[in-house]
Amino acid sequence: MDRISLSPELTLSRIVYGMWRVADDPDTSPAHVQAKVEACLSQGITTIDQADIYGGYTAEAVFGAALKAAPHLREKLEIITKCGIVAPAGRHSSARLKHYDTSAEHLTTSVEASLRDMATDYLDLLLIHRPDPLIDPDETGAALDALVESGKVRAVGVSNFRPWDFSLLQSSMETTLVTNQVEMSLMATEAFTNGDLAYLQERMIAPMAWSPLGGGALFTGGPAGLLAALERIASQQEVEPSAVAVAWLLRHPANILPVLGTNNLQRISQLAEATKVTLDRQTWFELYTLAMAREVP
Template sequence: MEKIRLSNNLEMSRIIHGHWRLMDWKLSNEELLKFVEEVYELGITTIDHADIYGNFCCEEKFGESLNLKKGLREKLQIVTKCGIKFPSINRPENKSHCYDTSSEHIIKSVERSLKNFKTDYLDLVLIHRVDPLLNPEEVAEAFKKLKSQGKVRNFGVSNFLPAQFNMLNSYLDNELVTNQIEVSPLNLEHFENGTLDLMLEKRVKPMAWSPLAGGKIFKGEDEASLRVRKALNNVKEEVGATDIDEVVYAWILMHPSKIMPIVGSGNIERIKGAVRATELKLTKDQWFEIYVAGRGIDIP
């Protein structure tokens, strides 16, 4: 598995395993540990989390499983996010659905994540969403303190547009190392709004969430889904892929910014498919067939 260097102390696997739906997998701690080890054996060493996943339960569940095997944590890169709040039985102090990127909240969230994961450091922490009240001086203060304490080694953002990324970056002592954005053949927004261009300019390697468009590439019945599925099936036959999700991952991996797709499946066979995709090579004709299907109109 190819490793992608994000900073002088962080390399991540080209394919990332996402744990957004971890609680839906209904695994015991022992079963989850075995699953994580199977994923690791495939070369996937980076695990993506967020404090809110699983109604604020996924981090703790993962930490309990990881704690069953000493030494495994040091072989993994743990990514988590903070900044979103919503009312929950697991967070009774949250009064409403809002964003909070205050220094106090970032630090409190990281402290809780460290406790949940049963670790003394996090490899990468992201601001989960753009907060319209984001004060970059407060974010910079929190990042500086957490890094100086050795609690967080690297920082990034998620769902930031170019101006927002540059604005926050300008306040930081250590630059942002990634932007986790939605990328799929059914979501071409960041090919067209300058985000991926900025990632290339800054030599920042992006992460891609929902690369399968929440399953719409398999089951969507809208016009765009049908167009894209037809194109993916055409290319699947041409390259000899097992299924169309492998074609999607190969399509994303072809972009020169070195996008790292997040595979959020609890099915080991689906994860193996994503790994196989790293060996698939699409032609430009095949890549643009999928791209144009996603656009719905030909390129100019």
């Protein structure tokens, strides 16, 4: 498994295992979660993606229970989590409505809760989950700098930020923002042309892609002809069609890191198949054209 360097201190596995749904699995036992992690490690997938809000603020603790039961796993992993969304659930059940909070107090409190829930002394990467219309970049930037300086967080980045949101926050920070996790897939190609990806490439910042399979929509009603093309290429290369869809992202020179989430152990064991797929330029554009349902201009 290739690795991508986000900073001199932090490298991640090219494919990231996402735990968005880990608390939704009928079996949330530490042993079962450990089996998922070990299935990832057996393929060289060492990076785990979490967020405080996942599972109504329960997913981190589900993962943490597995780390408590098998503490030796921690040193083999890079743990990513996100914060900044406040929804009326779990520890934020008193909130009147869903909103964003990027204040220093909230970020610090959220990190402490994530460390506690995931039974770890540090986070490898902390992301601001969504751009906050009320962000005070000086306050937020200083809070992120302080978290890195404290050693509780090794690196920081953002998620779902547009280039101007990224620049605003970075302008108030000493620490370098190392990634932006955005939606990218054959069902969501906007980042390839709206400046989001180009902005990161210009700065040699590796992006992360959430929902790289379009939430499963690729296989249940995507653009006409796209699934047939994925199946044809998959058959030729003896992989699953999902591996071809992920390989389409891997083919891009921006060093995109897809975040793949599933609770199915068999599917987890096949996540690395995407790295075996080769796509020439015309095949990449064939899938792109089908995804857009039109020729490129």
